[in-house]
Amino acid sequence: VRIDAAGNSHSIVGELLRAVAEGAFEQVVITECGEVRLAKALRAFADTAPVPVEIREDRRFICSHARFRRWAADKRELRMEFFYREMRRETGLLMDGTEPEGGRWNYDTENRRKLAKGVRPPDRLRTSPSALTREAMADVERLFPEHFGDLDGFGWPVTVADAEAVLEDFLTRILPGFGDWQDAMAEGQPWMWHGLISTAINLGLLDPLEVCRRAEAVYAAGGAPLNAVEGFIRQILGWREFVRGVYWLKAPEYGKRNFLDADRALPWFFWSGETDMACVADVVATSRTNAYAHHIQRLMVTGNLAMMLGVHPDAVDDWYMTVYADAYEWVEMPNTRGMATFADGGIMGSKPYA
Incomplete structure (x- = not known):
């Protein structure tokens, strides 16, 4: 229709x-x-x-609602790290018998290298819109000309074939650098070494468990280091499954949480990008162009700023849902109210990221 x-x-x-x-x-x-x-x-x-x-049941996930409820039933606190370990054991991903590959569950401390001067992220594969996609884009341009966003840079996969091409390009060219620079930011560099497959997985164009197994195979073949492959798998098997589990476990009350009693309106520069804060201006500009920002930009720039300003979590929810192509309420709300603004009071994380 x-x-x-x-x-x-x-x-x-x-x-x-x-x-x-x-x-x-x-x-x-x-x-x-x-x-x-x-x-x-x-x-x-x-x-x-x-x-x-x-x-x-939605087959775009690895952990069912019932399985997550069983895991959470006897937990005083819900922490992604322990859920992630359970999923590693169940799937066998990056396991050496009963122990984690390499002797450690998590290589997060090896995902924080600063981008050295002169190091530039690689160019990325972007897909060309099909005739049907261009038709939909024309409708959007005609009906919503003043809305936030830019159609000129649209290059997200909307078919299985395109999603497979983007994934394969990431696994062969980009993944080896993901581990070192997973948490890095650089002005005018929205992609860095990130997978750019969240929209495809959320749309059902890629199977999340298969994606993880293919990344594991790259590691087994010597194509990428363990800190890269573990960090990538953690984002899918750990964070993606965990936030979805938290959302359905705590809904609908979760969407009413405002632990810090934040009550301010969202500043206009979240839409205009007109601010002297260079990192915020850059994130807003590239978000407008691409409907995308990587997790450090969302958590530590826009999300952290919204929390420190005391912006009401409803307004923060609305902004993320409006701006990002991969935003669905099950993933956006726990990340916003749990990780970014601490509105859930510690259900998702032990402390604010201020």
Whole structure:
């Protein structure tokens, strides 16, 4: 359904109801969604629809809801590191028998090298928009010309083939440097050595466990050091699965948490980029162009600043959800309220990142 089609309800449930009413389906099969509000609406639709509705578990994740609840049930504190170790044991990723490969679970201390003068991140593979994608981009340009964002730099994969190409390029050319400079920032360098596959995984174009196993195979073949491969796998098997588990475990109350009683409005420069703070101006500018920022920019620049300014977490949530192509509520909210602003009071992390 085109965004400006006559009768478009601008609602997933509304369009399902219309399709069923038109007799288009004898049964509806839905993958569970990524936010509490929509999940509630889809359950209500399933209860009242005139045709059978099946809501299936989301296969874009490694850890099921039930598995995460079992892990969390006896924990006084939820800490990613211990969840991550459990997932390593269960999947066998980077394991040497019952012990972690290399003798350590986590090589985070080896992911913090400063970018030496003269070292430049490699150029990155960007995909060319298909005819259908360009058609959608034209609709966006026509209907939302004043909105935040820039279509000229769009190069995200929207097909499995494109996502595979981006992943393979990362594994063969980029991954070896990811470990050393995972936490580095440089002006005008939005990509650094990051994977650029979060949108593809979240869309279901890449399987997260397969991605991790392919990275592990690169390490086994001597194509990348352990600090790079472990750090990369930790982002997917650890953080991605953990934040999703926390979201569904604590929802919907999690979205109401405001531990620091932050109540200020989001400053306009988060949208305009007009500020003397060079790092903030750079992150806003490249976020506008690419709908992307790497995790250090999100956590330590925009997120940290929003916390120190006392911006209400609802406003911070709205900004991240609006700006980034890989933002879904299940991943955005725990990262924003838990890691960036400490609005959850310590559910995600032990202390604020101020």
